[in-house]
Amino acid sequence: MNRRSFIKTSIKTSVSAASLVFANELFGEAANDDTKPTADLEKLGEVAISEAKKQGASYADLRIGRYRNQFSGYRLSPQRGSNITDEVPFVTDQNSFGFGVRVIVNGQWGFAASPLVTSAEIARITREAITVAKANAAAQAKPVQLAPVKAFRDRWVSKFDKDPFAISMNEKLELIHSATMSVKKDPNVFSAFGALGFQSEDKYFASSEGSSIQQYVVRVYPILNAVAVDFKNGISRSRSYSVEPQTAGWEAIAKANLLENAPRIRAEVLEHLAAPPVKPGKKDLVLLPSHLWLTIHESIGHSTELDRALGYEANYAGTSFLTTEKMGKFSFGSELINVFGDRVIGKGLSTVKYDDDGVLTTKFPIIEKGIFKHYQTIRDQAHLIGESESRGCCYADSWSSVPFQRMPNVWLAPGPETVTPDDLISGVEDGILIEGDGSFSIDQQRYNFQFGGDAFWEIKGGKKRGMISRVAYQARTPDFWHACDGISGPSYWQQFGAPSDGKGEPAQINAVSHGCSPSRFRQINVLLTD
């Protein structure tokens, strides 16, 4: 019996245990040109849907997921009591494969998941999900109501030129070794760290509303940073190369020019170590995309999530100051502020064709000319604010996680082409230019935030001066966005992001990008940190 007929027989007879090889067969080749999911996946989908219907579910969906996380790199740090450098390599490749079933019974959600991908187990776990829903229906506030969705039968693969998993580990280690060695070349650099992270999601979705969708997403995360220590004065400072993490392939690693940037990181970590402390007070800030993405994420991305606004996250991630009566009229920021939620944008970490509700993803305005327009929504929320369709923001981070509303790529539109970052700087008498992310913290309604950064340059009399240190700024979200009086043009627009934004109970992560151009904010409260 060849493998394919073995698999087919296994599914039919429901006796086989699953295996990783099985997963490979099940999902097929990533670069496959097929326009529909594999037949094996569709058969398993049918098992869950028919079992759920038999048990009285009014809705059911199955997600079979295979996730891969490969992380490799080097830490270069001195031996104990010596200047000799230890070069410590690491290589990890993690795989996870399983399925989750979601059902609605008596108007109540139920969910169950298992790592054993067989038709018998899918049927059993579907019954478990039904049991969960029935038990909880006793304490429901309102029956679940789903916004309508079209049925799709499709297969989609995220855009990449070169599969990063097909690149040899040798090549990856060579690249990171060279880059970290270059950073550590100056003996005054205390340590260097570099890593390449690659992530893939192979996902199949089938629903009782007729959808059958197979998707494959590949993301890349390059990292390169340095630490310098002044033992005499008890000071330690760091500097990172801000590289855009993105939904792409190995080609993004080549474009990152790690080797070319390593000498700059080496020089700048030493400059940071010697940099004088900031003089605190109200200052103008010019924030580069490698920094501003995180401020957008925390203050706009999270405040415009509908589940927060409605209290569904009140116990953990928090609520939002943007309560529903503010939709369409609240002045969030200056007229320059135009922000979109977008799961179709190229290279976005949250970009995908269909969300985990089976909704075709889209781009939608969140803030228009400073006015808050729309929330991020999913199918079971849309009706709660009088909307008739989901905005496609449903996501679960694993086959074993319950899908719920997660952030799309949320980006700030660029200013006019004629505005350059130098124009922004030239209009600042006393300010700071900030690159890269540092510490970040925001309250549970997304009002009060405090951000550090990776590198800070003083701006005096309209000119960028030397590096300064120990900078953090504090602001209140609407005050901060109203203080924005300049955004550079589209040529300077870049998309940074995070691989693991946390939310939900049990906690889940989400990868998300935030694009923007360098922007200027007037009279922000700057602190001197310890």
Next chain:
Amino acid sequence: MLSQQDVKTIIDQVISYSKLPECEVNVQWTEDDFIRFANNGITTSGYRVTQQISISSTTADKRSGNAAVSELTAEALQNGVRQAEELAQISRPNPEDMPPLPPQQYPRLSNFDSYTASARGDVMVPQVKAVLAGAIKNNLVTAGYIQRSANAVGIGNKSGLFGYHTYTDSSLTHTMRNPEGTSSGWATQSSVSLKDLDGESQVRVSIDKCLRGANRKKLDPGKYTVIMEPAAVADLIGWLGFAFGARDAEQGQSFLSKPGEGKNGGGTYLGEKLFPEIITLRSDPFHPKLASTPWGPSLLPNEKINWIEKGVVRNLYYDRFWAAKAGKKPTPFPVNLVLEGQDNSLEDLIKSVDRGLLVTRLWYIRVVQPKTFQLTGLTRDGVFLIERGKVTDAVNNFRWNQSPAEVLQRTTKLTQPIRVTNDETGSNMAPALITTDFNLASVSDAV
């Protein structure tokens, strides 16, 4: 649940596929059941089984590769071993690699409760209903989460090391808000046994905080004497544990590093009295209320250890490699923390404060400066003014900037510790405490 024999079979099977000199296997199996609720009704919930087999292979010249799989079939395990070994052969020698551990005598821990391990919705829903009923009766709105897990963990290597342990854990936590959104209260319970959770008693705490917080007054930022409730203290000591690494301390990158000339600066504060006499912070994996395992990340037997003893920095965290270089005994990772308390009640603490604040819990804590270990964060779900030994008004929330070491240095009085589980710092035993000059840097309008 994977039995000891199941785990032994999996580990033996993995090792039998291994061709390289070293192979270490880590098995994790969890079955959990959870219910979320919000807006006074159950929202999402689930039941699931998850498992992971992590395989680490090492060549004779110390090149290592790591792989993880989530399936238990022979084919999947064989694939995992092959992947780890291929990665090892491509990798470079690791100068910090340590030889595999020989068989160890692991301590027996008692933190498995069979009632909890088999509990499903029928057991948990009544607890949720008690919280919902409290909210509805008081015209308030609640959101929360109850969960229980049964866990089997196992480790083994080619040198004959083997360990197996099962433990359970559970928690109930919820937030109580008024419909106007002008007040918020919160309460939490966590335990090895679901029987220790009690929705009825828990909801009284959150309702009380929420009702008292409805007419909160505006208070300016500044340095205040603060009574932190156990949830806030648990977060701070959890973060402080992360800063007890010997490598960072010896290499000038920690608040425990002394400035000075030379390759390692001025050494560390190990053995010095940095805190008041009343501060003793230890790891205690044997504490029956904590969801600990018999081994830590190094796979050495877990042990009880004092990090701070009567104010003196008594130990730093030495992993096996750094301990060997320093000529020290390796120490367990600073988790399962217990901050020793005193025989005071929270009321006693409140009575002893002339003017200060009572803080329910902290939120979004991040490191501002790794070297000084200055943290930032916010207060959440109830800040109350204390005047002449009595709680008077509810006040607004604040952002704070402060090192947890400074909090303990300025601690004047404590209660006895209770178990608290926090999202980012795990489960610890923390008392309430009074600390002075706590830096509340700005007002947060959040409720």
